[in-house]
Amino acid sequence: MTPSRETPSLLSVDHVLHTIAEDLSRRFAGVFAPETVERYVFESHTALARTAKISSHLAPLTERFARDRLIALAQAKGAAPHEVPEVLLVCVQNAGRSQMAAALLEHHAAGRVHVRSAGSAPAAAIHPHADEVMLEIGIDLGSAFPKPLTDDVVRAADVVITMGCGDACPLYPGKRYEDWDLQDPSDGSLEQARHIRNEIDRRVRQLLTEILPASATPN
């Protein structure tokens, strides 16, 4: 360890996270105390660093993850808009099934639901098979990233769909829980990943017909 080389970068990570916390504190002023926001930023960073292989690009992901968690918590408190059904999709790695389901649900819902996804044991990155079979149908997972399941996003959800993650997701009253029995695309071939994508697509369309008013469902 060479302190003279490491100190600048150590200071700058801490500094960047504090700057993110200050910005988000301003955004959530009147809803959350700065202490809560700061904890969200630093714990979100550590949570992503635990499983991400490359830690150099974590600051922008930390900002997105912490901001979305704070929005979820604000929704659960009734302090942020909750105008469409909130759907949470949870699998193990948040790298295949739940990411494909989130992207397909967003695509078909076209703004009529809001979607989040998470994993019980997040992978370092989106699985290449999931990326590829989604691109084949014109959907880019480019900005998605694996995130651990947190309490706030469960609290904000109206509908929670679990896929292979056992009892990892807390059960709270007043929510619709559903478990989808699906293979994991990281275990098989690209052709198997296509089948899983198609099965998820079928289930996502079915879910939409059940959670949206009849007049608003797709043909």
Next chain:
Amino acid sequence: MTPSRETPSLLSVDHVLHTIAEDLSRRFAGVFAPETVERYVFESHTALARTAKISSHLAPLTERFARDRLIALAQAKGAAPHEVPEVLLVCVQNAGRSQMAAALLEHHAAGRVHVRSAGSAPAAAIHPHADEVMLEIGIDLGSAFPKPLTDDVVRAADVVITMGCGDACPLYPGKRYEDWDLQDPSDGSLEQARHIRNEIDRRVRQLLTEILPASATPN
């Protein structure tokens, strides 16, 4: 899903966690806002539920984990006693290496340091080999449990020892970081676990001579 059977237990988990949050809020009154404490309790519960295989005994572990994280955060803020060096031991699963190191360090330090441990990808339970080889030398890991690495325990630490968890641990200025290159006892035989235990014991004794005043080190 049978709501009539599930509702009581759903309500009771939520109720138990709220009761824990109220108790800890009283304990940390004047240090942390009730909002912060409540978030710590619920997020600690979800974090443990992500990886624990059995979710029925999580409430007592949630209380211990949340309480210790709040103490660590209070220490980092200067709002709780920090009278002896704080040492954090981090491995991947918090099921073998970091648990053995924590127990050995506590044993040899006999109150002269305070020890915490965590993992970047916590296992469901302590590894049986770790349990067994520690019992052979009269140390019981019985009440230990795998926990994810969190920001608060890093902030509270004076010394951070990492073992095989890559860049998972945030680097903050003003702390002593050390990486120990050790095999994982979950990969090998019981005899290999004994060797790892002995190697950890040697390193822990060496660490103590370095972080404690000369007059206080063991013979």
